[in-house]
Amino acid sequence: MSMIASFYNGKSILITGATGFMGKVLMEKLFRTSPDLKVIYILVRPKAGQTTQQRVFQILNSKLFEKVKEVCPNVHEKIRAVYADLNQNDFAISKEDMQELLSCTNIVFHCAATVRFDDHLRHAVQLNVTATQQLLLMASQMPKLEAFIHISTAFSNCNLTHIDEVIYPCPVEPKQIIDSMEWLDDAIIDEITPKLIGDRPNTYTYTKALGEMVVQQESGNMNIAIIRPSIVGATWQEPFPGWVDNLNGPSGLIIAAGKGFLRSIRATPMAVADLIPVDTVVNLTLAVGWYTAVHRPKSTLIYHCTSGNLNPCNWGKMGFQVLATFEKVPLERAFRRPNADFTTNTITSQYWNAVSHRAPAIIYDFYLRLTGRKPRMTKVMNRLLRNVSMLEYFVNRSWEWSTHNTEMLMSELSPEDQRVFNFDVRQLNWLEYIENYVLGVKKYLLKEDMAGIPEAKQHLKRLRNIHYLFNTALFLIAWRLLIARSQMARNVWFFIVSFCYKFLSYFRASSTLKV
């Protein structure tokens, strides 16, 4: 049997961020491979009109958990949702719940974070730094704690190009930042944010770097490890290929491209697309949890969970495969036909934004107005382009992450564990993975029915015809205007017409001679 799977049996595990993309896959794998685990405590807040219990119920009844229910039919009894808000003091956890968590927890997986790039620094610090500090304080009071696993990001040091499995200090100490957030007002924070984040592109990467420093400083005697995944994408294999349930990272752009909203992007085709499937990240996380608890490394080990140095794929190849998949399985009700132009030039990119994105949106809004409906496409397009501009930093650069610790861990696993908790990204076939990713976006994220594919293809044909018709009409109008205003255009027109006439006469004469 797998050593890692049996390690988690009988354990009480605390997960933050369990309602998130990665947290759900982590829970699913734990229940499926270690159905005899004692309990999983999850810190959940009510959201979107749902109580914590309703949220858990919804997760357990989702497609992702179908296999779990076969292996572990009493999964509902093994999950304990603890009301908690990581933005509040002591996470607003009740005294009784806190007592239970402190006395029972064996392993902590800290996944919760704000992953928004444009979050206000105060909020990002609260969640990614202060909450991490508070959780470490809680963990230090857990007598049965065997390991604390912190999920960071490979981009926490994206201001560097070569990144080792070490913690790089930020100029200002996290404690100072936490203190200053308490008394500075929003306007001053806005003013100092660019200076604080320095050459990082956003508050997310900066606060995740501060979070790592906090982990290092507050580790005390605990067995701690940090995992740094790169861009987390849909599942590769488990529990089934292509599962994804949020718009982060490439998923949102795949939809925007498939629906024909986004047809070009400022991106470097040869830059490495460091995607990593979410099940690979989860397998590594569970292996790290086991290794950290059992082998108790002397220092805090950092594990890069990246693909670029072992099995690189680039954005050009990815865009090509996304488009190829949309040829076979198009999305329904596309706005325009999918296309993926990559340009590295800012002026060309602005030109395409005007011609290929904004102009069609304006024309469509004009059509909506004419038909008595409310125009909305320009607004949607502006928002999309703003969002895309925030991702551009990551698609125009390549990074090198060293993966010594991750490779060391792989060599420590038994062949059975290497199979059950596979995180060897060298085995990943990119073309197959991207195709499944696109299919997953269609099925699980957009909830589109595969039976609608013929209609979607028909719709794309109609869009192609409209496109040809529109271009022909545009050309004729432009030509007509030109002829009316320019003698030279008239001469060219006369030349073309007489040439065609002569050619036709010659053709007719030669065919008459043959008869």
Ligand SMILES: CCCCCCCCCCCCCCCCCCCCCC(=O)SCCNC(=O)CCNC(=O)[C@H](O)C(C)(C)COP(=O)(O)OP(=O)(O)OC[C@H]1O[C@@H](n2cnc3c(N)ncnc32)[C@H](O)[C@@H]1OP(=O)(O)O
């Ligand atoms: C020609 C084209 C061809 C393409 C072909 C395709 C080829 C492939 C090319 C691929 C290139 C990929 C590049 C990826 C690079 C990623 C690098 C990551 C590196 C770091 C990795 C990490 O370590 S970090 C984790 C990742 N972190 C994010 O990736 C957050 C980003 N993102 C935000 O920072 C915010 O998103 C941002 C943007 C501020 C907007 O913010 P925003 O407010 O304008 O828009 P939102 O997205 O919030 O919301 C808009 C509406 O979507 C609804 N919605 C929101 N989220 C939802 C959810 N999860 N599920 C359901 N629905 C959701 C929401 O409810 C709104 O709906 P409504 O309007 O009705 O309310």
Ligand SMILES: NC(=O)C1=CN([C@@H]2O[C@H](COP(=O)(O)OP(=O)(O)OC[C@H]3O[C@@H](n4cnc5c(N)ncnc54)[C@H](OP(=O)(O)O)[C@@H]3O)[C@@H](O)[C@H]2O)C=CC1
């Ligand atoms: N996705 C990616 O591409 C990458 C992610 N990572 C890291 O992986 C981890 C998980 O990311 P991912 O699953 O994608 O992120 P999600 O945004 O999907 O999930 C974030 C989780 O944090 C929880 N959370 C946020 N704020 C609070 C709060 N105030 N109180 C309680 N819970 C809260 C969310 O709960 P709720 O559902 O209530 O909002 C959710 O469960 C993060 O640490 C992230 O930095 C690293 C690299 C890449």
